Amino acid sequence: xxxxxxxxxxxxxxxxxxxxxxxxxxxxxxxxxxxxxxxxxxxxxxxxxxxxxxxxxxxxxxxxxxxxxxxxxxxxxxxxxxxxxxxxxxxxxxxxxxxxxxxxxxxxxxxxxxxxxxxxxxxxxxxxxxxxxxxxxxxxxxxxxxxxxxxxxxxxxxxxxxxxxxxxxxxxxxxxxxxxxxxxxxxxxxxxxxxxxxxxxxxxxxxxxxxxxxxxxxxxxxxxxxxxxxxxxxxxxxxxxxxxxxxxxxxxxxxxxxxxxxxxxxxxxxxxxxxxxxxxxxxxxxxxxxxxxxxxxxxxxxxxxxxxxxxxxxxxxxxxxxxxxxxxxxxxxxxxxxxxxxxxxxxxx
Numbered sequence: 001x002x003x004x005x006x007x008x009x010x011x012x013x014x015x016x017x018x019x020x021x022x023x024x025x026x027x028x029x030x031x032x033x034x035x036x037x038x039x040x041x042x043x044x045x046x047x048x049x050x051x052x053x054x055x056x057x058x059x060x061x062x063x064x065x066x067x068x069x070x071x072x073x074x075x076x077x078x079x080x081x082x083x084x085x086x087x088x089x090x091x092x093x094x095x096x097x098x099x100x101x102x103x104x105x106x107x108x109x110x111x112x113x114x115x116x117x118x119x120x121x122x123x124x125x126x127x128x129x130x131x132x133x134x135x136x137x138x139x140x141x142x143x144x145x146x147x148x149x150x151x152x153x154x155x156x157x158x159x160x161x162x163x164x165x166x167x168x169x170x171x172x173x174x175x176x177x178x179x180x181x182x183x184x185x186x187x188x189x190x191x192x193x194x195x196x197x198x199x200x201x202x203x204x205x206x207x208x209x210x211x212x213x214x215x216x217x218x219x220x221x222x223x224x225x226x227x228x229x230x231x232x233x234x235x236x237x238x239x240x241x242x243x244x245x246x247x248x249x250x251x252x253x254x255x256x257x258x259x260x261x262x263x264x265x266x267x268x269x270x271x272x273x274x275x276x277x278x279x280x281x282x283x284x285x286x287x288x289x290x291x292x293x294x295x296x297x298x299x300x301x302x303x304x305x306x307x308x309x310x311x312x313x314x315x316x317x318x319x320x321x322x323x324x325x326x327x328x329x330x331x332x333x334x335x336x337x338x339x340x341x342x343x344x345x346x347x348x349x
Contacts (some may be wrong), residue, residue: 002027002069003016004089004105006080007033007179008135008228014043017078018056027055032276034062035179053238067092069241074098080137082158082226089344092182101313102294105226108255110140111243111269114149116281120248122156125232128257128283130211133176134230135183137251138255138284141227141349142216144243147236154234158198161211170208171199177207178229184209187229190222194233218246233235240265244272251299252276257283264275276300281316 001021005014014032020029030047032040036267037060044058047126059065070077070092079089080103093100114119129140145153167173178184184207191200191214199212209230216222216233237243240260247256256275260266266280276296286292287306295304305313331340331347 001076001078002029002072002074003030004031004066004077004079005033006137008137010036010039010073011043012040013080017080017101017305017310020305021078022051022056023311028057028312029069029072029074030056030058031066032058034060040290044094047182071095076101078303078305078313079103081158081321086301101305102301103294103303103305104298104301105137105177105228105255106251106253106296106300107141107223107226107249108138108253108257108275109243110143110257110283111237111240111247111259112143112149112153112263113240113258113260113265115261115265116145116151117213117261118152119156119279121259122153123160123163125259125281126160126211128165129232130161130175130230131284133178133209134232135176135179135228136284137228138287139228140232140257140283141253142223142233142235144235144237144246144308150234150236152287154197157213157232165211169199169210170203170206174296175211178209179297180207187227187231190227190229190231193220196223197234199230209264215317240268243270247273252297255283255286266345274298 001016003014003021010033014030018028018030032043034040040060044060047056047058059069067117070089073096076099077089077093078101085102086102086135090100125143165175167174169278172197178187180246181204187209188202194214194216197213197215199210201210202208212231214222214231214233216235222231237246252274254276256273256278258269258280270278274297280285287294291309292306293304293309294306295301303313331343
């Protein structure tokens with residue numbers, strides 16, 4: 001097997017699939033992410049210290065190294081990352097008819113209805129969005145807020161940001177940085193055609209972007225692709241039906257969040273939308289739950305892991321049938337007669 005990790009949580013997203021590979025009895029080539037070279041070097045140093053180096057091999061490097069590795073035949077490729085590279089991985093796998101598990105991302109929406117607990121919902125939204133400076137595949141990418149509570153929700157999220165990180169977020173020891181200059185520049189280009197409701201400050205030298213809330217339209221640049229940063233668009237909707245229509249008109253997300261206490265709304269969302277996971281009244285907490293499958297659908301990925309699902313992903317269920325030879329029914333063999341057909345129909349009924 002081949003495991004290709006992702007840079008946003010480089011240790012977890014490299015070693016968690018490896019656990020599944022080991023449990024399934026596989027040898028594994030491990031490719032940690034090159035954008036986090038310190039973690040990559042750590043994995044390269046520690047894996048042969050604690051695991052059989054003949055079975056578990058770590059390759060460091062970037063695009064050239066990955067390209068060369070993908071030329072080799074594997075029984076399974078497990079990739080975590082973005083859709084652009086995922087298409088390259090899948091194309092290379094197709095040359096060997098190798099199955100793939102793709103753990104991707106996408107624009108995971110958060111629906112906020114008027115009947116929710118506004119303060120608790122806002123704190124959880126701020127926590128889930130701004131952890132790791134928004135560089136989380138299951139972070140809420142945008143909010144669809146019922147129009148009557150949209151402004152109040154924004155104010156509560158602002159309060160939560162100040163509570164978490166203080167008045168000067170850049171000095172907070174609990175707030176992360178953008179991974180590199182390229183990612184910083186990409187995020188900076190998303191703000192010009194939005195109305196900033198909170199935050200917006202940045203420092204390229206420090207790779208810092210303040211927790212930011214923006215008002216955007218569905219045509220804004222910030223709504224076209226996964227943000228993967230600390231920018232949170234809030235869009236008003238008039239009803240749950242409008243929110244569902246908005247979500248269903250776009251690629252299937254990795255996670256769908258909804259803040260509502262109405263059981264009918266929860267049922268409607270579950271039945272009328274498609275996503276990797278659905279979480280009500282919280283965010284992100286489904287990831288460490290070992291009894292739930294974690295994975296996407298469509299543009300957000302294919303295949304699932306965590307808990308026993310990791311074992312299932314890294315194994316092949318082989319059918320084995322054992323039969324005796326001491327008794328052999330003659331009705332199975334030609335020449336066939338009406339009597340033989342009648343007996344066979346009886347035996348198979």
